[in-house]
Amino acid sequence: MKLSVDNINSKSPYWVIQLDDITFRFVTKNGIVYRVGFYKDPYFLGDKAYHFFIANENESFAPKDTDVYRVITCVLEEFFRQDASVMLYICDPYDHREATRDNLYKRWFNSYSRRDELTLQAEAINFEGFIVYTGMILRNDHPDYDSLLERYKEFVKRANKIYNIQPK
Amino acid sequence: MERKDFRQLSDNEFKAALLATLNLKKEWIASVEKREKELGLR
Numbered sequence: 001m002k003l004s005v006d007n008i009n010s011k012s013p014y015w016v017i018q019l020d021d022i023t024f025r026f027v028t029k030n031g032i033v034y035r036v037g038f039y040k041d042p043y044f045l046g047d048k049a050y051h052f053f054i055a056n057e058n059e060s061f062a063p064k065d066t067d068v069y070r071v072i073t074c075v076l077e078e079f080f081r082q083d084a085s086v087m088l089y090i091c092d093p094y095d096h097r098e099a100t101r102d103n104l105y106k107r108w109f110n111s112y113s114r115r116d117e118l119t120l121q122a123e124a125i126n127f128e129g130f131i132v133y134t135g136m137i138l139r140n141d142h143p144d145y146d147s148l149l150e151r152y153k154e155f156v157k158r159a160n161k162i163y164n165i166q167p168k
Numbered sequence: 169m170e171r172k173d174f175r176q177l178s179d180n181e182f183k184a185a186l187l188a189t190l191n192l193k194k195e196w197i198a199s200v201e202k203r204e205k206e207l208g209l210r
Contacts, residue, residue: 017209019200019203019204019207023200023203025200025204025209035197035200037196037200039192039195039196039199041189042188042189042192043185043186043188043189044174044185044189051189051192051193051196053192053193053196053197055193055197090189090190090192090193092193093190125186127186127187127190132190154174154175155174158174158175158182159182159186162179162182162183
């Protein structure tokens with residue numbers, strides 16, 4: 001998979017630099033450096049899915065900036081322009097802001113103008129005392145749509161079964 | 169960890185894969201920093 005930085009920059013409010021085929025960097029008006037990109041899932045869905053990550057350079061507090069949200073939308077739009085793209089996200093639980101991050105993904109999805117073309121399946125997993133919020137987003141016309149959704153649900157069920165979580 | 173279908177993993181292997189998945193962001197950041205150095209951005 002190779003994403004086009006030209007497509008991203010045609011709409012992005014900040015100038016985006018391409019670090020590799022699927023990784024990007026940009027600097028905000030506040031001087032915050034962000035990295036955003038995808039990483040092939042090595043364990044659960046094989047090479048059919050990519051984890052999405054975003055991080056500012058120092059993983060520190062950054063002032064609210066709606067243009068960051070717009071850049072992310074540009075990157076995700078470019079990702080979902082690919083036919084067989086499946087995005088996974090896991091909300092980092094270690095600073096106790098995982099629910100906030102999960103809400104941001106859901107807000108992004110619900111406000112995305114082309115959400116009718118995509119499916120979001122979001123689930124929570126209990127992992128050794130942490131609630132880990134995860135989600136999978138894929139195009140509705142993905143050739144493996146049914147099997148990927150089923151596999152994701154199986155993965156969540158297995159994880160919760162291991163930790164003896166009873167379904168609600 | 170060798171890539172295997174998660175349905176074929178034992179519970180311990182599954183837990184290890186889950187833990188590794190939770191640490192993927194650190195792995196990703198390390199790869200990004202390496203690439204930034206190669207490009208002279210750091």
